[in-house]
Amino acid sequence: MQAKTKNPRIIALIGVLAALCLAVQLSPRPPNVEFTSLFTFILGFMFGSIIGISFGSFVMFVNGFVSPWGFAGFNMPFQIVGMALVGLAGGLYRRYLQNYGSSASFYLEVAVLGAFLTIVYDLVTNFGVAVSYMIVGMQPTLAVMTALAYGTPFSIIHVISNIAVFGVAFFPVIKALNNVVIVKNLG
Amino acid sequence: MVEKRTIVFLALAILVWASIATGSVAYYYLEQIRYGQQVEEKQQLLNDIAGNYSMYATKRNLLSGDYAALVGEYQWFVGENYSSLMGKYGKLLSNLKGNYTSTLNEFPELNETYNNLLSEFETLSSKSAVTREEFGSILDEFYKLFTTLAIKELDGFQDKISTVEVSLNINYGNQTTESYNVSSPLGTTLFDLTRKIANVEYSYWPTMEPGHILLTSINNYTEGYWVWYYWNEAENEWVFGPVGCDAWILRNDGIYNWTCIK
Numbered sequence: 001m002q003a004k005t006k007n008p009r010i011i012a013l014i015g016v017l018a019a020l021c022l023a024v025q026l027s028p029r030p031p032n033v034e035f036t037s038l039f040t041f042i043l044g045f046m047f048g049s050i051i052g053i054s055f056g057s058f059v060m061f062v063n064g065f066v067s068p069w070g071f072a073g074f075n076m077p078f079q080i081v082g083m084a085l086v087g088l089a090g091g092l093y094r095r096y097l098q099n100y101g102s103s104a105s106f107y108l109e110v111a112v113l114g115a116f117l118t119i120v121y122d123l124v125t126n127f128g129v130a131v132s133y134m135i136v137g138m139q140p141t142l143a144v145m146t147a148l149a150y151g152t153p154f155s156i157i158h159v160i161s162n163i164a165v166f167g168v169a170f171f172p173v174i175k176a177l178n179n180v181v182i183v184k185n186l187g
Numbered sequence: 188m189v190e191k192r193t194i195v196f197l198a199l200a201i202l203v204w205a206s207i208a209t210g211s212v213a214y215y216y217l218e219q220i221r222y223g224q225q226v227e228e229k230q231q232l233l234n235d236i237a238g239n240y241s242m243y244a245t246k247r248n249l250l251s252g253d254y255a256a257l258v259g260e261y262q263w264f265v266g267e268n269y270s271s272l273m274g275k276y277g278k279l280l281s282n283l284k285g286n287y288t289s290t291l292n293e294f295p296e297l298n299e300t301y302n303n304l305l306s307e308f309e310t311l312s313s314k315s316a317v318t319r320e321e322f323g324s325i326l327d328e329f330y331k332l333f334t335t336l337a338i339k340e341l342d343g344f345q346d347k348i349s350t351v352e353v354s355l356n357i358n359y360g361n362q363t364t365e366s367y368n369v370s371s372p373l374g375t376t377l378f379d380l381t382r383k384i385a386n387v388e389y390s391y392w393p394t395m396e397p398g399h400i401l402l403t404s405i406n407n408y409t410e411g412y413w414v415w416y417y418w419n420e421a422e423n424e425w426v427f428g429p430v431g432c433d434a435w436i437l438r439n440d441g442i443y444n445w446t447c448i449k
Contacts, residue, residue: 108196115199115200116203119207146217148213149214149216149217152214153214156211159207
């Protein structure tokens, strides 16, 4: 009976957070300043890697169609994989962490992790751009180099903003979620 | 003793730094290559312009010299029949065509002026006697055409490095107005621009100066007379086009208006 009530609640929570993520994604903001990575990481952290991967994939799938920057097209699978990795990392981090507090070192640790995951995400999506260059006939080495190089200014913005977002928001959100009844019920 | 955990996160931080640094170096390198190519293209363009200008100056000077010699002969000519100078004039006209073929092909109104001049020359050549006034007239027309062609060709060199931004409205006089904001090469006339953005029919008036063109239709609309105005910013008013549209050089940020008056 308990198992039956868990899944719908998890799905509902994922739905609400996905809607929240998409609302943020669609709102006017500087390029590459986003909160989806944080939410995906948090869901992975709170409910395990599978949920994190599903959440990240789903959000990026929907975002690929409705993003104000246009249809993601060929890059969408790479965005999905990149965000799924963030969700996976959230689950793995929870396992690795065992117990956690809210000391300054944890904030710093999560900020570094956020930066690292952002770099991974950008590498994956930039590789997607490189593949699209290759398809139109660019030499593979040049395509990868061009995509990574011209993605760097955006990556810098992305990394800096995610260092701030992860470093500042991760523990307060975790704390808040732990206090939400629905999460407590989920165990 | 440093914790293993600290080392792991330190390694991750270094990895992030290394990735960004590598990407930045690659970005800088590619941008350097791109700027280098742009500079090379500009340099090539400047070299081309310098080469073309040199050619332009040479042929202009040669034609000017030939023209000056003929004018000298004309002025010091003793007698009443100038037909003996017609051969030299014909050669001058032929040299003009040979040196400015591409410019004549590019500007149909100038080509028409040339053809009219050629026709006038052939008519006079067929006559047994040519008066001083008749020869003086075609000599003047030659000089006007020659200087116009030289200016057009010079403008063509400048086109490659500079453009003007202009607005052109076409008011059909039936509540329909079309507006265009376009970039155009320096030296473009209102006629050139109008031909570029619309389907234009025109009549050529040899006696009208400066400019010989009157538009008879724009985009096949012929229900009236087409006149043009320019916007005078200082006076804040539309000013009726004072010359033929083919003699009016567009200025940057200029606003022009074609209106069909019934």
